[in-house]
Every structure is written in structure tokens, then in C-alpha cells.
Amino acid sequence: MSDTARAQRFASVALPHLDAAYGFARRLTRNESEAQDVTQEAFLRAWRYFETFRGADARPWLLSIVRNTFMSQRQARGAPMADLEDADTALDTVLAGTEALARIPQTPEKALLEADARRSVMAALDTLPQTAREVLVLREIEDLSYKRIATILDVPIGTVMSRLARARAALAAEIRRRAEDG
Amino acid sequence: MMEMDCATCEAQIDAYADGELSADVAVALERALPGCPRCQQRLDEARLLRNALRQAPSPQAPADLRAAIMAALPASDDSATVAAMPRRVQPARRDTLRWAAGIVLALGAGWTAGRYLPLPIGPDATREVIDGYLRVTAGERLVEVASSDRHTVKPWFGGRVAYAPPVHDLTTDGFPLAGGRVDVIDGRKTAVLVYQRNRHVIALFLWPDAEGQSLRREVRDGFGLRRWSRAGFVFHAIADLPLSDLDRFAAALDARLDAER
Numbered sequence: 351m352s353d354t355a356r357a358q359r360f361a362s363v364a365l366p367h368l369d370a371a372y373g374f375a376r377r378l379t380r381n382e383s384e385a386q387d388v389t390q391e392a393f394l395r396a397w398r399y400f401e402t403f404r405g406a407d408a409r410p411w412l413l414s415i416v417r418n419t420f421m422s423q424r425q426a427r428g429a430p431m432a433d434l435e436d437a438d439t440a441l442d443t444v445l446a447g448t449e450a451l452a453r454i455p456q457t458p459e460k461a462l463l464e465a466d467a468r469r470s471v472m473a474a475l476d477t478l479p480q481t482a483r484e485v486l487v488l489r490e491i492e493d494l495s496y497k498r499i500a501t502i503l504d505v506p507i508g509t510v511m512s513r514l515a516r517a518r519a520a521l522a523a524e525i526r527r528r529a530e531d532g
Numbered sequence: 533m534m535e536m537d538c539a540t541c542e543a544q545i546d547a548y549a550d551g552e553l554s555a556d557v558a559v560a561l562e563r564a565l566p567g568c569p570r571c572q573q574r575l576d577e578a579r580l581l582r583n584a585l586r587q588a589p590s591p592q593a594p595a596d597l598r599a600a601i602m603a604a605l606p607a608s609d610d611s612a613t614v615a616a617m618p619r620r621v622q623p624a625r626r627d628t629l630r631w632a633a634g635i636v637l638a639l640g641a642g643w644t645a646g647r648y649l650p651l652p653i654g655p656d657a658t659r660e661v662i663d664g665y666l667r668v669t670a671g672e673r674l675v676e677v678a679s680s681d682r683h684t685v686k687p688w689f690g691g692r693v694a695y696a697p698p699v700h701d702l703t704t705d706g707f708p709l710a711g712g713r714v715d716v717i718d719g720r721k722t723a724v725l726v727y728q729r730n731r732h733v734i735a736l737f738l739w740p741d742a743e744g745q746s747l748r749r750e751v752r753d754g755f756g757l758r759r760w761s762r763a764g765f766v767f768h769a770i771a772d773l774p775l776s777d778l779d780r781f782a783a784a785l786d787a788r789l790d791a792e793r
């Protein structure tokens with residue numbers, strides 16, 4: 351393929367997913383400027399590895415590159431990666447004390463349905479560890495299958511499932527906590 | 533028939549909410565659910581969370597990020613490209629320059645042609661189509677060009693979308709054409725034809741797709757949705773109508789499309 355044809359194909363395949371890529375980067379970085387850095391670098395990488403892209407839907411492929419870019423940029427800056435090393439422990443820590451898994455709240459719907467909660471759901475999401483944020487974005491916002499998510503996160507499907515269950519419980523607990531505080 | 537106890541049921545609730553269970557397990561779970569308030573609650577909660585996340589305003593790539601990625605585009609020589617690519621990129625990176633140069637060519641020469649290529653839109657255009665329908669019905673005007681005359685509506689799309697959508701008035705079939713408008717689906721400008729059925733509004737999103745999409749009918753958020761392919765286009769019809777009405781609508785349209793060939 352000529353460079354021109356390649357670039358043309360790249361633009362048409364990848365650019366429509368810019369918002370999705372940026373949205374994912376925003377939740378990973380929790381920082382607007384860093385999210386822009388990650389997204390731009392990811393698109394450069396995507397261009398470089400365009401030959402490795404197979405299939406019809408570039409979105410999971412790009413999201414995977416966004417995540418890899420985020421991880422390597424963090425690593426390059428010497429940011430602690432313990433968050434992921436002890437990913438599932440971290441999630442348990444978040445859940446500890448909330449007893450979210452054990453108790454049946456009286457009115458779970460109410461807190462979740464309130465307009466304020468809806469507006470602040472992203473803020474609640476941002477308080478969770480990375481493992482919870484990424485699995486929730488990929489599943490709930492990007493609507494990807496367990497299999498796709500497992501590929502992006504490079505973990506077995508069973509791990510996706512258990513993380514997702516914990517992440518949902520953690521997010522529900524956080525929303526509830528905010529509703530009760532406020 | 534598979535029986536399911538509560539512990540099994542609870543362990544499967546998330547996968548069920550995510551549509552990841554095989555049909556037989558899903559059926560068993562649905563049978564077990566009524567006797568299992570705790571599982572039902574977890575299911576409700578998972579769905580509420582999903583809605584909350586999907587309805588939350590999602591961040592859009594800021595204009596200057598899009599511009600930074602596109603900034604490489606209009607530049608024609610290396611130095612301009614490097615200047616246009618902001619601090620985030622190391623200028624020495626050869627790939628950057630090739631990327632930039634390649635896209636300059638693509639956009640200069642082949643962009644328009646490229647937009648005519650059958651570009652697959654992601655498999656889940658459904659959500660975007662629903663959003664598009666809400667935009668159609670939320671505004672004061674259903675359409676940007678109001679006419680039941682296909683010879684008015686079809687040329688109107690020229691220059692607005694990068695393809696010539698087939699336009700047919702279906703008044704004699706009970707679906708008068710109200711007009712057309714342009715929406716953005718998956719980041720691409722898309723032609724939308726608006727039809728009426730009594731007091732209901734049907735929006736028809738259509739774009740070229742040589743590969744063809746399998747027929748899909750579903751009810752989501754209370755809207756009937758029908759996706760099908762015909763004559764080199766993929767159609768998404770959506771309305772606050774039962775699927776049987778959309779089937780009739782599609783049959784009427786298909787007949788016109790076939791007659792035109």
C-alpha cells in the first residue's frame with residue numbers, strides 16, 4: 351500500500367474514534383492535559399503499527415493502544431505502578447468498610463437515579479483505582495465484550511468478570527456515600 | 533431444564549446484565565430471578581449504574597487536540613510540520629513526518645474520494661442512531677430541508693454528505709417523506725431522511741456499505757430499531773413505533789430501491 355493510501359485509510363479508520371480514545375484517556379489519567387498527551391501519542395503509535403490492525407472495528411484496537419501508551423508514559427516518568435500490581439487487592443481495599451457487597455441498601459435506586467448522582471457519576475468513577483475505572487469504561491461506556499476487554503487489559507476473561515463485579519460494587523458504594531454526605 | 537440456585541444466580545448476574553451468558557443459562561437465570569430478590573436487586577443496580585455512566589456527559593476530544601493531530605495535515609514541508617506538531621511530539625521522529633506527509637497527500641488529493649469508500653461504521657452504531665433520533669425529535673424543526681419531493685431532497689444532500697443517498701417518498705405506502713437532514717454518526721456526516729407515520733416520526737439513517745450488514749431488529753429505550761442492507765447502503769430506521777411498522781416501512785422502501793435498479 352502506498353503511503354498515501356495508507357494514510358487515507360488510517361484517517362478514515364482511526365479518526366472517527368478520537369472521542370472514544372480521548373474519553374478513555376481522560377478516565378485513565380484523570381487529567382485533561384495528560385489525556386491529550388496520551389491520546390496524541392497513541393494516534394502516532396497507531397499510525398506506526400497500522401499494519402498490525404486487523405478487522406473491521408478499530409475502536410478496541412485504538413483503546414488498547416491508548417492504555418499501553420498511558421502505562422508506558424507513567425512508567426517513563428517513574429510513577430508508581432503498584433496500583434496495578436496489586437490491582438485486585440486495591441479494589442478490595444476500596445470496598446472494605448463500605449460493606450457494599452454484604453448489605454442490601456434500603457433504596458439503592460434513589461441515590462443512583464438522582465440527577466446529581468448522574469452528573470457526578472464520573473467524579474465518583476474517578477475516585478476508584480485504575481483497574482475499576484478502565485474496566486467500567488470499556489464495558490459500560492464503550493460497550494465492549496468481555497473477550498475484547500480481556501484482550502485490551504491482557505488478563506483472562508475470568509479476571510475481567512471479577513474486576514467488573516467489584517468495580518460496580520465500588521462505584522455503587524461511592525455514589526451512595528456521596529448521596530448520603532450531600 | 534436447568535435449575536439454578538441463588539448462589540449460582542448471583543454469580544452470574546453481572547454476566548447476564550452484560551449479555552454474556554449463553555441462551556440456556558440466561559433462560560435458567562430468568563426463571564430463578566423471581567425467587568431471588570437479592571439477585572434482582574443486583575441486576576437492577578447494574579443497569580442503573582450503566583445508565584448513569586452512559587448518560588453522564590462524556591468528554592469530547594478538545595478542538596486543540598483534534599487540531600494538533602490534524603495540524604500536521606495542511607503543512608507541506610517538514611519544518612512547517614514540525615512547527616505545527618506541538619510540544620508533545622519529538623520532532624526527530626521520522627514516523628511523525630511520514631505520517632504528516634502521508635495525510636497531507638491523503639487529504640489534499642484523496643480525502644473526498646476516501647469519504648466515498650465504503651467505510652465500515654462500528655458494529656454498535658445503534659446507540660448513536662438513538663441519540664441521532666433524539667436530536668431529530670428534540671429540535672424545533674424535524675428536518676433541514678422540508679419536502680416530500682425526492683427531487684428537492686436528494687440534491688440538497690450534495691456537498692453536505694459525501695455520497696448520494698437514495699431518496700423515495702413513501703406516501704402511497706403510508707409513510708410520507710417529511711424531508712432530510714444531516715447528522716453525525718461515528719464521527720461521519722450522515723444523511724437522515726425523516727418520514728411520518730400518522731403522528732409518529734421515523735428517522736432513516738443511511739450510508740454506503742458495500743459489505744452489507746445482517747438484518748437486526750430490536751427495541752431499545754422504547755424505540756423500535758431496524759437495521760438492514762439494500763442496494764449498497766446500510767439503513768437504520770428508528771421510530772417510536774412497533775417493529776412491525778418498521779418492517780412495513782422497510783418493505784416499502786426496498787420495493788422502491790429494487791425498482792430503481
